[in-house]
Amino acid sequence: xxxxxxxxxxxxxxxxxxxxxxxxxxxxxxxxxxxxxxxxxxxxxxxxxxxxxxxxxxxxxxxxxxxxxxxxxxxxxxxxxxxxxxxxxxxx
Numbered sequence: 001x002x003x004x005x006x007x008x009x010x011x012x013x014x015x016x017x018x019x020x021x022x023x024x025x026x027x028x029x030x031x032x033x034x035x036x037x038x039x040x041x042x043x044x045x046x047x048x049x050x051x052x053x054x055x056x057x058x059x060x061x062x063x064x065x066x067x068x069x070x071x072x073x074x075x076x077x078x079x080x081x082x083x084x085x086x087x088x089x090x091x092x
Contacts, residue, residue, distance in 0.1 A: 013019050 010023075
């Protein structure tokens, strides 16, 4: 956004050579600003990568827990069916 505003301002002031000279004298600030932008982008990329890795681990743990609970429910249903068959024999 700042780059867009800067380019619009520079386009409006393209005939003012004094402004261009003042900007050229502070050109090292643009270099530091660009370095800061690249550093922030790298930090954001690393942070997103670590967050995604953590989310995958949590998702796998939840999937494993869900499968374990499903297996327990299935075992409970099977044991209750077996107990019911002992009490009331199935009709043939």
